[in-house]
Amino acid sequence: MQYMGSIEESSYSHQTKVDNLGKSLAAIVGLGMIKVGMHWSKSIRELAVEAGLKALDDAGNPDVDAVYVSNMASGLFCDQENLADLIADYLALTPAPAVKIEAACASGGVALTQAVAAVASGVYDTILLVGVEKMSELVSTEVTNAIACCLDAEYEKFYGVTFQAANALLMRMYMEKYRVKREAFGEFVSLMHQNATKNPYAQLRFPVTVEQYLNSPVIADPIRLLDCAPVGDGAAALVITSTKKAKKVVDNPVFIKGIGQATDTISIKDRVDPLFLRSVSKAAETAFQMAGCSIEDVDVVELHDSFPFVAFMAMEALGLAERGKAYKLLENGDIKPGGKLPINLSGGLKARGHPIGATGVYQAAELSLQLIGEAGSLQADSPAKALMVSIGGVASNAAVIVLERGD
Amino acid sequence: MKPAREVGIVGWGAYVPQLRVKVEEIADMWGKPKERVKASIRILEKSVPSMDEDTATMAVEAAQYAIQRAGIDPSLLGAVFIGTESKPYAVKPTSTIVAEAIGATPRVLAADFEFACKAGTEAVQCCMALVSSGMINYGMAVGVDTAQGAPGDDLEFSAAAGSAAIILGSGAESAAIITASVSYVTDTPDFWRRPFEPYPRHAEAFTGGPAYFHHIVSAAKLLMDEIGSTPKDYDHVIFHQPNGRFPAKAGSILGFRKEQMQYGLVVDKIGNTYSASSLIGLCNVLDHASPGERVLLVSYGSGAGSDAFDIIITELIEEKKRFAPLVSELIGRRRCISYAVYGKHRGKFILPSDKGG
Amino acid sequence: MSSAPRYWREIPYRYRLEASLCERCGSKFYPPRIICPNCKSREMKRIRLPKRGTLVSYSVVYFPPKGFELQTPYVVGLVEIDGVKVVGQITDVLPSELKIGMELEACFRKVRVNGKSGIIQYGIKFRKPEKRDADESYVPIGVR
Numbered sequence: 033m034q035y036m037g038s039i040e041e042s043s044y045s046h047q048t049k050v051d052n053l054g055k056s057l058a059a060i061v062g063l064g065m066i067k068v069g070m071h072w073s074k075s076i077r078e079l080a081v082e083a084g085l086k087a088l089d090d091a092g093n094p095d096v097d098a099v100y101v102s103n104m105a106s107g108l109f110c111d112q113e114n115l116a117d118l119i120a121d122y123l124a125l126t127p128a129p130a131v132k133i134e135a136a137c138a139s140g141g142v143a144l145t146q147a148v149a150a151v152a153s154g155v156y157d158t159i160l161l162v163g164v165e166k167m168s169e170l171v172s173t174e175v176t177n178a179i180a181c182c183l184d185a186e187y188e189k190f191y192g193v194t195f196q197a198a199n200a201l202l203m204r205m206y207m208e209k210y211r212v213k214r215e216a217f218g219e220f221v222s223l224m225h226q227n228a229t230k231n232p233y234a235q236l237r238f239p240v241t242v243e244q245y246l247n248s249p250v251i252a253d254p255i256r257l258l259d260c261a262p263v264g265d266g267a268a269a270l271v272i273t274s275t276k277k278a279k280k281v282v283d284n285p286v287f288i289k290g291i292g293q294a295t296d297t298i299s300i301k302d303r304v305d306p307l308f309l310r311s312v313s314k315a316a317e318t319a320f321q322m323a324g325c326s327i328e329d330v331d332v333v334e335l336h337d338s339f340p341f342v343a344f345m346a347m348e349a350l351g352l353a354e355r356g357k358a359y360k361l362l363e364n365g366d367i368k369p370g371g372k373l374p375i376n377l378s379g380g381l382k383a384r385g386h387p388i389g390a391t392g393v394y395q396a397a398e399l400s401l402q403l404i405g406e407a408g409s410l411q412a413d414s415p416a417k418a419l420m421v422s423i424g425g426v427a428s429n430a431a432v433i434v435l436e437r438g439d
Numbered sequence: 440m441k442p443a444r445e446v447g448i449v450g451w452g453a454y455v456p457q458l459r460v461k462v463e464e465i466a467d468m469w470g471k472p473k474e475r476v477k478a479s480i481r482i483l484e485k486s487v488p489s490m491d492e493d494t495a496t497m498a499v500e501a502a503q504y505a506i507q508r509a510g511i512d513p514s515l516l517g518a519v520f521i522g523t524e525s526k527p528y529a530v531k532p533t534s535t536i537v538a539e540a541i542g543a544t545p546r547v548l549a550a551d552f553e554f555a556c557k558a559g560t561e562a563v564q565c566c567m568a569l570v571s572s573g574m575i576n577y578g579m580a581v582g583v584d585t586a587q588g589a590p591g592d593d594l595e596f597s598a599a600a601g602s603a604a605i606i607l608g609s610g611a612e613s614a615a616i617i618t619a620s621v622s623y624v625t626d627t628p629d630f631w632r633r634p635f636e637p638y639p640r641h642a643e644a645f646t647g648g649p650a651y652f653h654h655i656v657s658a659a660k661l662l663m664d665e666i667g668s669t670p671k672d673y674d675h676v677i678f679h680q681p682n683g684r685f686p687a688k689a690g691s692i693l694g695f696r697k698e699q700m701q702y703g704l705v706v707d708k709i710g711n712t713y714s715a716s717s718l719i720g721l722c723n724v725l726d727h728a729s730p731g732e733r734v735l736l737v738s739y740g741s742g743a744g745s746d747a748f749d750i751i752i753t754e755l756i757e758e759k760k761r762f763a764p765l766v767s768e769l770i771g772r773r774r775c776i777s778y779a780v781y782g783k784h785r786g787k788f789i790l791p792s793d794k795g796g
Numbered sequence: 797m798s799s800a801p802r803y804w805r806e807i808p809y810r811y812r813l814e815a816s817l818c819e820r821c822g823s824k825f826y827p828p829r830i831i832c833p834n835c836k837s838r839e840m841k842r843i844r845l846p847k848r849g850t851l852v853s854y855s856v857v858y859f860p861p862k863g864f865e866l867q868t869p870y871v872v873g874l875v876e877i878d879g880v881k882v883v884g885q886i887t888d889v890l891p892s893e894l895k896i897g898m899e900l901e902a903c904f905r906k907v908r909v910n911g912k913s914g915i916i917q918y919g920i921k922f923r924k925p926e927k928r929d930a931d932e933s934y935v936p937i938g939v940r
Contacts, residue, residue, distance in 0.1 A: 177861035186806055187827055188883045191907060191919065192857060192864040193872045200855035201874045201883075208853075208896060252872075253856040253891070297833075301874055301881035302825070457888050490867060491887055491905040495918065499904040527916050536918065540811040540904045542844075764926040772926065783866075790866060 054324030056287035058151040059278030059438065062091025062271030063397040068235040068385030071265040076110045076166035079267040080119045083390075084162045087269035088123075094271065094281050097156035099123070099130035102143030102163040103389035106132075108178040110166050119162055136182035137338060139163070140268075140392020141422020141431030145291040147272050148433075157274050158281075163393030164267040175263055179388070182425045184299045196260060197252040198426050202300055203341045204254055206307055210356025214254070217340035218242035219362045221258050221382055224337065227369065228379025230409040233394070235264045235385030259339045266387030268394040278438065286400040289417075290323030290434035292316060298428045307356075309342075311430035312349040312421060319419075323434035327351055330434075331415030332402050333373060334395035336423035337380040346421055347375070369412070377402065377410045392422035392431065403437040440621050440665060442571030447613025448750070449511070449577065450606035450759065452504025453722040454497050455709050455769040459484040460781045462596050468778045469591050476596060481683020484775065485599035485710025488585045490784045493527045495536040497602040498583040501715075502541050504763035505579060505604035508614075513542040516606070517575025518566055519549045522558025522714045524632075525585045526551060537581065548575070555630060556679055557740025558582065559603065559714040564620050564746060566607040577608045584713035589638035590787055597682055599710030603718035614756040615725060615734070617748050619666050623658035624744030631742065641741075647685070650743050655679065655689045658745035659737045666749055670694045674732040677703030677720035679739035681711045689737075702727045703736075708770045714740075721750075723766035728752045803917050810919040813845040813902060815880060824880045847902040848925065849877035856891045863908055875900055875922050887921040901925040 064086025066079060074082075080101070088096070101116040112118065116130035135142035140163040147159045167175055179195045180188075188198060206212060222242055228234035240258060248258040271281075278285035294314035300306045320326050327350055337343035344358035352373070353361055361367045367375040378384040378398045381391060399418040401407040415437070422431040461484045466473040477483065488497065498521055506513050519538040526533050534549035543549075548569070552558040559582015566578030583602035588594030610616050629650035632639035642650075655678055663669060670676070676699045678686035683706050690700050703720040712719055717738040724734055734750040782788055808814040809827045816828035820837035826845060831838050854873035857864075864870065871886040871894065886894065887905055900922040907919040 173860060173862040173865060176859060177863070180861050184883075187809075189861070190806075190810075190917075191872060191884050191921075192860060192867065192870060193883055194857055194859070194861055196859070197855040197857050197872050198883075201853040201872070204853045204855065204896075249858070250856070251859045253858075255855070299883060301883050302833075489888055489905075491885075491907070491921065493906055493916070495916075496904050496906060503904075539807060540918070542812055768926060 054289070056275040056289055056436070057291065058148045058272050058288045059275055059285035060270050060288065060396065060400050061273050061278055061281040061285050062087045063269065063400050064090055065233045065268040065394060065397050066266055067233045068264045068266035068387055070168045072168065074265070076106060076112060076164060077118055077122050079166060079265055080162050080164040081122045083164065083267035083269040084119065084123045084160060087271050088160065091271035091281055094158050094273065096125055096128055096158055096160045098150065098159045099125055099128055100143050100147045100159055100161045101130065101132045102139040102161065102393060103132055103165055104134055104136055104139050105178045105181060105388065106166070108181060110169055123160070125160070134389070135429045136424035137336065137386070137388050138392060138422045138424025138429045138431050139389040140395065141420065141433065142293055142392070142424070142429065144270070144392060144396055144433060145293050145431050148288045148291050151272055151274050157277055159272045160269060161272055161393060162267065162269040163390035165387035165389040166265045167263045167387060168265050188299055194252055196255050198300065199339050199342065200252040200255040202306060202426060203339065206341050206345065207254065209307060212356065212359055214246060215242055216359035216362065217259065218245035220337070220340040220343060221245045223362065223368060224376055224380045224382035227377050227410070228383030231379050231384055232408070234379045234383055235262050236379070236383040255339060261338055261381035261386035264385040264387050266385060266390045266394065268390050268397045270393060270396055284404045285438040286403045287436045287438050288433060289325070289436045290319035290321070292318030292322065292432045294318065294430055296428045298425060300426050307345065309345050309349040309427045309430070311427050312346050312423060312432065315430040315432040316350050316421070319432040319434050325417065325434065327419070330373065330417050330419045332377065332399065332412045332418045333375045334378060334399050334420045335375050335380065336391070336421050337376060337382050338386065338423065340382070342423065342427065343380070345427070346423065350421070374412050377407070377412060392420070395420040395422060396433065396435070399435050403435060441619045442567050442617070444571045444573065445610025445616060446567045446571045446607055447610045447616040447753070448605055448725070449608035449612045449614065450505040450507070450509025451604065451722050451725050452501045452508060452763050453601065453603045453719045453766045453769060454500035454504065455486045455601045455719070456488045456492050456497065457772050457774050458487045458489055459773045459775045460487055460778065461775055464778050465596050479684070480596055482597055482707055482710055484708065485597060486601055486712070487781055487784065488600045492585070492600070494523045494525050494583050494585055495527050495533050497585070497600065498533065498537045498581045498604070499540045501583065501602040501604035502537055502579060502581055505606045506541060507762040508759045509577070509606040509608070510762070511577060514546070516543040516547055516577050516579050518569055518578035519543050519547055520552055520562035520565060520578070520580045522552040522554070522562040522580065522582045523584050524553055524555055524558065524713060525587065554744065555740035555742050556681070556713045556716055557738040557744060557746055559718045560736070560738035560746040560748070561622070563605055563607065563748070564622070567617060567620065570607050570609065577606055579604055579606045582714040582718040584715055586711060586713040587638055587785065592638070594639070594641065597711040599712045601709060601712030601715040601719055603715045603722050605718065614753055614759045616751045616753060618751060619662060620746060620748045621658060621662045621665060622744060622746045623654055623661055625654070627743035629741045629743055646741065650741060651681065651685055651739055652689060652692065654743050654745040655737050655739050656692055658747040659693055659735065662747035662749060668749065672733055673699055673735045675703055675724045675728065676700055676735045677717050677724055678737050679717045680704060680706035680720060681716070683707050705766060705770065719766060725756065726760060726765040726767065728756055730754045730756055800915055803915060811904065813920055815843050815845050816840040817843045824878065826880045826882050845877045845880060849875040849882070849900050849902070849922070851886070851894065851896055851898045851900055852876050852881060853896065854886060854894050873922060885921045886923065888923045893924070899925055
């Protein structure tokens with residue numbers, strides 16, 4: 033929590049307005065997760081309440097000033113809007129203010145930035161953030177339809193363009209331009225599944241070989257089944273409190289040092305340079321600027337790998353690799369457990385699962401466990417700084433958050 | 440019968456979908472002798488629409504080619520008429536969809552015509568009247584159908600899909616002058632489809648003598664009598680072509696030679712395109728015609744009637760040909776599909792109604 | 797997707813590829829925009845894109861959303877027309893024929909149908925341009 037000094041001038045025109053650069057903005061003092069999977073016997077409210085109560089218990093049940101809910105499509109998946117009120121109600125937290133935050137697959141990350149901003153501003157002392165998505169109520173074509181709602185409804189989805197297909201357009205361009213072989217994506221998938229075998233909250237806790245990846249069914253060419261995150265239900269929750277209060281609530285808070293969010297055109301068709309994830313790059317720039325550090329200082333990362341090539345492009349946007357060269361991070365073993373910068377020790381979206389609106393909250397919860405040294409068999413070697421990258425749409429929205437161990 | 444002011448064809452365009460089903464394939468399906476079927480109807484294969492094609496989309500294709508050849512801004516069209524018996528909607532004009540898609544809206548008269556297979560040529564007549572009266576400068580008539588034959592019925596071998604658009608305008612701008620036109624109509628129930636029925640019915644052999652041949656021959660004779668022409672005056676003749684045999688026989692009854700029918704007959708490669716049938720034949724003739732040549736066009740629509748047209752090619756024909764694909768090119772661009780795929784495209788299976796069929 | 801007004805209001809763009817041209821900086825946008833993201837000008841002029849374009853990327857969809865089941869598999873693509881990119885279906889093509897950089901032309905097709913009684917929704921798709929190599933040797937068998 034010390035002042036890190038001045039930040040270099042950035043070309044980024046929307047510089048952070050936070051004037052206490054390098055200081056902690058807020059702290060995570062409690063977390064709760066539910067194993068991602070097909071929870072046939074649980075409704076969206078049960079999933080959310082279960083995760084919310086776990087987080088509250090973990091924090092020692094402090095007073096909650098507001099409930100933030102991150103969710104993408106409860107209306108489409110469950111016919112349930114006014115979701116934040118429902119969850120606040122069933123958590124016995126009314127009349128606390130409650131709001132749902134939606135930013136497609138980045139809902140979790142964006143909701144966390146909003147909750148942190150609210151706490152940092154002093155408006156609220158303590159916020160319960162619940163990320164939840166219940167996808168298993170619908171059959172597959174309806175799920176595909178619901179997910180595709182994050183695209184341009186009238187000029188992409190109208191023509192039968194699915195989320196997978198929109199990503200496939202980009203993946204083909206990436207493969208063509210940088211001559212990246214399918215095997216490289218297979219290596220990433222294999223690593224994610226390997227990591228997930230150790231994650232008790234992961235949906236797909238089994239290994240996958242590169243061979244299996246290469247032979248999996250085509251979903252939207254060149255995207256195959258094993259490129260995709262699974263469909264699943266999940267809920268994760270965080271108790272976020274002010275930096276000042278954090279240590280009074282728990283002994284081992286995790287501090288949020290920087291938050292960044294940025295957008296890009298909703299459709300890749302309008303991007304001058306579609307193979308560069310501008311949203312991720314800008315959000316990271318803001319977050320690091322606020323945190324007064326850089327990617328070099330990070331020890332562990334949870335990265336939004338909706339598809340392996342998206343993970344590659346995100347790593348490149350973060351400056352971890354040159355453009356088109358992210359596969360080298362796999363070749364070198366840099367991102368494996370025990371490597372220079374372990375990425376997605378949880379198994380990532382690919383294998384932990386991707387209950388859309390909850391995913392960003394899982395990332396923050398998993399990184400918090402890493403920072404407080406309670407990640408069990410996933411545990412990295414005493415990380416001090418962690419980074420989460422939450423991406424929505426076809427990287428049309430991104431939230432990047434820097435977390436720090438509270439010694 | 441003769442227009443008050445000289446009227447002609449300022450643009451023409453045909454469209455044939457790329458998919459084909461071979462007559463043999465259909466014969467195999469129903470255990471019929473392939474060679475005998477082919478010889479009897481003189482059709483090798485028929486054109487069928489892709490899953491995303493219907494009367495409206497095929498009309499737009501032909502209309503756009505006709506506009507390219509006419510070289511006019513589509514907003515100058517004073518009329519857009521769609522002649523078809525396979526409207527996408529039972530109630531809602533197809534002509535508005537087409538007019539909107541080509542950019543002819545909103546100052547335009549739009550209407551759908553139905554008269555079995557002659558709805559396209561009667562739309563031509565109406566455009567002639569509007570142009571020659573001076574009410575409009577340009578009018579477009581489209582004959583288009585995605586014809587349906589009941590599974591196993593004789594019509595299934597021939598019922599095809601295609602479209603042809605003719606833009607009528609002043610004689611001075613025309614690639615072909617239509618000097619006269621006449622219609623010959625009686626109440627002859629040879630082919631019909633009742634509301635809510637998916638497939639038409641027909642009176643088998645009755646569709647020949649008293650229906651097709653009587654009306655075609657009568658209309659042709661009526662026109663030639665009234666304007667004082669004879670079959671030998673024509674370089675090209677086009678008849679409605681439900682199969683390869685009927686038009687050939689009509690030609691011989693009237694005294695036309697095979698060479699006069701060379702370009703007017705396209706049925707063997709694409710089947711019976713109903714409202715588009717004789718007009719695609721006309722387009723193929725225009726694709727090959729030279730200035731000064733004379734053309735006789737006789738359509739036929741069940742129910743029944745024929746429209747006959749006397750057409751003289753002008754000097755403008757050559758320069759217009761290259762602005763759109765020729766009928767021969769459209770016929771050459773083909774991909775054969777199985778009866779099963781055809782059945783899927785045409786909704787011959789019982790399909791769930793909520794899955795985008 | 798069954799709303800008639802929702803379909804109707806997009807007709808100029810979906811039927812005729814109407815786009816907007818920024819009169820200040822010359823950028824073009826499809827569908828039209830009210831404000832130019834490049835120069836923030838609001839002086840936008842309505843234009844119509846040409847029919848011909850090139851294929852930038854494509855995908856073959858085997859797992860469709862609801863409403864597209866019977867079209868599966870179908871091809872979607874990113875097509876560049878006159879500097880503007882458009883997302884849409886590529887029709888009348890086999891996946892094996894697809895090649896990045898290939899020339900395509902816009903055509904008017906049925907996009908989806910709302911059940912047995914709903915509206916039929918049309919729009920622009922793309923296809924290989926009509927070939928111009930006529931089969932002149934073709935003689936109808938009717939006159940052989």
